[in-house]
Amino acid sequence: MFVNERPVSVAPGARVRDAVEQLDHDLAELVGRGAAYVTDGVGRPVDAGDPVGEGGAIFRVVVSARQGAPRLSKELLRRWPKAELHVHLDGCLRPRTMLELARVQGIRLPADTPEGLAQALSVKHAKNLEEYLTKYEITLSVMQTAAALERVAYEFVLDAAADGVRYVEVRYSPLLHRPALTLGQAIEAPLAGIKRGEAETGTKVGVIVCGIRTRSPAESLELARAAAEYRTAGVVAFDLAGAERGFPARDHAQAFAYAVQHGMACTCHAGEGDGPESIHQALHACGARRIGHGTRLGEDAALLEYVVEHRVPLEMCLTSNLHTHTVPSLAEHPFKRYLDRGAVVTLNTDGRLVDGVSLTDEYFLAHTVGGLAQEDLARVVLNACESAFLPEFEKVALVSRVQSELEAL
Ligand SMILES: [Zn+2]
Structure with a gap:
């Protein structure tokens, strides 16, 4: 691999700090003391304890100009209690599981090793949101049976729990499991897997079903109707996902209205592939109570003001926004500005x-690139808990559990 443009050789399984040590012992010591940090080839900070990954990887060591407070390590952040509100089930499969499911179902995948598959499914080099979404066709190809959906959902809960997640709302579109399954089957199977995962880990999970912008509004309405049947069985909300530009949310307003009228909450992907007008529609034409991403919110000062005043939670995704080119670099991501506002x-x-990220990684990025201090990060954790689509009494219990865990740390 390369450190500061110079080639170094390390053994397989080596850590980033080993690669720096190979290049320069003094530099490695600075990293150890927190006086320097390491980034990957595109400038994202990596932890010195991270594995170096595939051969040819590029790292840069940046010596900090001033020595600030000691930084939180990834290991510590992993132990932090966390909550996650925006994550797609079909974007979270274990590569090894995908290979097993493909073998049993006779499906061809773009690679036949877990590492190769993770590489093939990485959206790191996608050109835009539309290309990013094509990776999901591959994961979905092995998720077309009830047994596969149950297993994927179960493993998702285990992985989230291992990352310190105490509450998670996971989303997917049952529409993308037809015609192999009925909408009812495509909702029941993940709910069963989730129940199994919750019982084993103690992590609580809610399900959000997604209508698809590029599909017909009639299908969205059909989904809202089907999902409402499972409102007391774990389905907490209705969302709209898929290519944003050119496919306005207001076309699906009837599905949102049905969901609201039947006791479900609504969120909506907006301000990711399109501008603030899309966020406006999600809020005012569709009744979304949270916004998925909302990255481009700041382009409309009055709308940002509204979102702040009405405490509309923003489900922000740093790394994903970099991959879809919603932001040119993590340093330019507006999340810190919105938080400060x-x-x-x-x-x-x-x-x-x-x-290719865990929730711990996202918190680590917010800490290292965004400059969020410990108390800001704790605020973000509590924001997520307070924004959960849970009955009020359960939300209060979650907030107080996480708050006392944070204090104990
Ligand atoms: Zn999303």
Whole structure:
């Protein structure tokens, strides 16, 4: 691999700090003391304890100009109690599970090793949101049976719990499991897997069903009707996902209205592939109570003001926004600006496999690139808990559990 443009050789399984040590012992010591930090080839900070990954990887060591407070390590952040509100089930499969499911179902995948598959599904080099979404066709190809959906949902809960997640709302579109399954079957199977995962881990999970912008409004309404039947069985909300530009949310207003009238909450992807007008529609034409991403909110000062005043939670996804080119770099991501402005910002992965991040990684990025201090990060954790689509008494219990866990740390 390369450190500061110079080639170094390390053994397989080596850590980033080993690669720096190979290049320069003094530099490695600075990293150890927190006086320097390491970034990957595109400038994202990595932890010195992270594995170096595939051969040819590029790292840069940046010596900090001033020595600030000691930084929180990824290991510590992993132990933090966390909540996640925006993550797609079909973006979170274990590569090994995908290979097993493909073998049993006789499906061809773009690679036949877990590492190769993770690489093939990585959206790191997608050109835009539309290309990013094509990776989901591959994960969905092995999720077309009830047994596969149950297993994927079960493993998702286990992985989230291992990452310190105490509450998670996971979303997917049952529409994308037809015709192999009925909408009812496509909702019941993940709910069963989730129940199994919750019982084993103690992590609580809510399900959000997604209508698809590029599908017909009639299908969205059909989905809202089907999902409302499972409102007391774990389905907490209705969302609209898919290519944003050119496919306005207001076309699906009837489905949102049905969901609201039948006791479900609504959120909506907006301000990711399109501008603030899309966020406006999500809020005012569709009754969304939270906004998925909302990255481009700041382009409309009055709308930002509204979102702050009405405490509309933003489900922000840093790494995913970089991958879809919603932001040119993490340093330019507006989440810190919105947080400082008083918006209810939450941090999320969007897709753990496709985006190649854990929730811990997102918090680590917010800490290292965004400059969020410990108390800001704790605020973000509590924002997520307070924005959960849970009955009020359960939300209060979640907030107080997480708050006391944070204090104990
Ligand atoms: Zn999303």
